[in-house]
Amino acid sequence: MAKRSNHYDAAFEQLLRQIRRPYVSVDEARRALLLDASLKSMDFIVYSRKTENLLVDVKGRRFEHGSRTWDNWTMQEDISSLMRWQQIFGKEFRSLLVFAYDIASGEDRDDHPLTWEIRGRWYAFYGVWAEDYARVMKTRSPSWQTVCLPAKEFQRLRQPMLELL
Numbered sequence: 001m002a003k004r005s006n007h008y009d010a011a012f013e014q015l016l017r018q019i020r021r022p023y024v025s026v027d028e029a030r031r032a033l034l035l036d037a038s039l040k041s042m043d044f045i046v047y048s049r050k051t052e053n054l055l056v057d058v059k060g061r062r063f064e065h066g067s068r069t070w071d072n073w074t075m076q077e078d079i080s081s082l083m084r085w086q087q088i089f090g091k092e093f094r095s096l097l098v099f100a101y102d103i104a105s106g107e108d109r110d111d112h113p114l115t116w117e118i119r120g121r122w123y124a125f126y127g128v129w130a131e132d133y134a135r136v137m138k139t140r141s142p143s144w145q146t147v148c149l150p151a152k153e154f155q156r157l158r159q160p161m162l163e164l165l
Helices: 007-018 076-089 106-111 130-136 151-157
Strands: 023-025 032-034 037-039 044-046 053-063 093-103 116-118 121-129 138-141 146-148
Touching: 007 023, 007 044, 007 053, 007 093, 007 116, 007 121, 037 076, 053 076, 076 093, 076 130, 076 146, 093 106, 093 130, 106 121, 121 130, 121 151, 130 151
Parallel strands: 053 093
Antiparallel strands: 023 044, 032 037, 044 053, 093 121, 116 121, 138 146
16 A cells, blocks of 8 residues: 555545455656646546446545535646546546545534544545536636535535445
């Protein structure tokens, strides 16, 4: 297992190991050069039994008790890079944003169909296909170049990770 300083990425990697799903961890410190353009790397390449193989970018978010907020923002560059990687890898691969929620309170675990205890924290993992996200995303902050999904769209598009693996 790769040494990861980001606990969300480490938790997702541990989930893949627990369910024995083959994957490749991508070196996050390096950016690919493609036709003289820099392309942000995904976090994992995951082999799925249920869908095309996955090009995964993990987005860690904290699920706070009482707020019931489903933060789902990301950088515009994340979406464009995932879409470009999907073109490069071809039809047997599909780009996916994985939202890894660190569940702050035990009470909040009931809000998720499946949770995982990993390294003393509780997580819920949801996937949203990058092309679906791109189709309905809204600008969150023009200056920070972030985008997000409206709450109802995120609820409609997100899928528990085990349905995708």
